[in-house]
Amino acid sequence: MLQVALDRLTKDECISITEQTYECIDYIEIGTGVIKEYGMDIIRDFRKRFPDKRIVADMKTCDAGKHETRLALEAGADITTVMGFAHDQTILDSIQVANEVHKKVLVDLLQVPTERFARLKELGVELVSAHIGKDTQDHTAGDSLKRYDGLSEDFMVFVAGGISPESVQRYEKLNPVVFIVGGYITGASDPGEASCVIKGVIPKK
Template sequence: IRKIKSIVPDKIIVADTKTADAGDVEVEIAKLGGANIMTVLGIMDDSTIHSAVKKARELDILVQADLINVKNVYERAKELKQLGVDIIGFHVGLDVQKSRGISVADLKSEIRKVSELDLLISIAGGLNKDRILELIDLPVSIYVVGGAITRSKEPKNVSKEIVNILKGR
């Protein structure tokens, strides 16, 4: 994180820690590295999330709850809001994408419903330019694109295409 921050000091840096325990410690580590946002697993015990949020407020860093493997995303998102989480992250992991043949684009109705809670929304899992175009009208603040870029023979061009789609939003 420190290396990235030194290259682009004016950019928002997310430490995708997917914290499962010791939320306060993980926030401190992310902040020391220069991150602006850290992630905690939304499925974890409320005490872990509370610990992360409390420390994040002290250190001026945002907390994103990753909803990977959460069964009732709306109900959990309501609880996470009460715990003080800043961002709700919809995430369909690689294993689920492969085994069930779905991506985050299949969660449109859930994304729309959770967005009514007035929290920032992040999405990840199988995103590419076509799926982003499918989701562009949803109230999403953060698009996490991985494989579409890293598996491309022209990652710079793919990145530019995606950025241009989002800029045109």
């Protein structure tokens, strides 16, 4: 499945790109930077505009798990993100809140040591994002992916980090259920066409 990541964009750009890509995307991710600029209102707006799509609020919660998770999910997100290096209690609280409303938490593994992965499973984490950060994509992408080998044995894996049609194959070995794609789509002259091109090369689950 395909998740479009809307970040470092204005609200109008986010809406326009979503409308253009609507037919080929499965998830809409409202990026951290967009949420910081527009708050929960943009999640509420997207819930009304795009009722048939699953919305991911990339909150990157590090603390105050109950509060931030409730904010995002009550605003209309189906999934909210919590950082894997957050305190165990933060992760537990976030999962508890999500379970109460039959929604999900996606744990971001950015800068999380591999020895913590087993603990995340113990905490009840189901969804993880095998994430290569924006600032390191050009330098460490190949090496960074190796640390995520075998994740799909314990979690449902989302993959993120400079994904394009040319790099999809590199991520396939992680057996992901969702490919998160940002710049390849949002920076394209025709985002709609770009989303359908990459959807066409993503393995179907």
